[in-house]
Amino acid sequence: MSTSDDIITTSNGLGYTSSSAVHPEQLVKPPAAPSAREDTIEIKIDFGGGLHLLFSSQPSHKIRIPRNIPAEDGSTQAQPVNMRYLVKWMKSNLLSEREEMFGDGDGVRPGILVLINDADWELEGELEYELRDRDEVVFISTLHGG
Template sequence: MSAIGLPLIIEFGGGAELLFDGKKRHEVDLPGEEWTLKRLLSWLRDNLLTERPELFMQGDTVRPGILVLVNDADWELLGEGDYKLCPRDKVLFISTLHGG
């Protein structure tokens, strides 16, 4: 029996893509079935983040100024890091941090 994965679409905007090799869209298939947003953040840090992790994460969550949307809904309405990801969810990270 083959392992089941979790297919997701992960997108970055507002400059956050610059921390992820300049790529705005990533289609990933995560191993296993049980994934929360908190676990996804750790996976992103360890697997896709290419520079300046302090601009994306603070501790085990996103830093203030990063909006997180799951299927166009604010993650705060979904339980933030405790939200259980579903196959083909679209997770969007938008930076509101801009230099002046």
């Protein structure tokens, strides 16, 4: 490849050459810095069986959470965000009352059915399921008073 002011000439090794009026710095573009949107994922959360009452009476939420689990010191670990992180995040950011009716340790209390993209979370790995952009998570209370 040879260059002169605004012309780049390349050869394919068989005697054929081509020229273009492109600056060399335009041939290789540096990777763009990731935007805030690329650093987060969108998750849709729905509640059924009256569970929405614990979450400001809103039956559906669309949230954005970090793509990777934030470390205690503010840096980002390489570990992708999972259901364990989502449940913890929900307790801190969405739950408006009576945590004991929703949470049990790191997970949810017995009697709450959790679906990830319409599949039982037990089939998906429960708390270890790695969330992906635009996943849909549904929490349904199966406990009813009478």
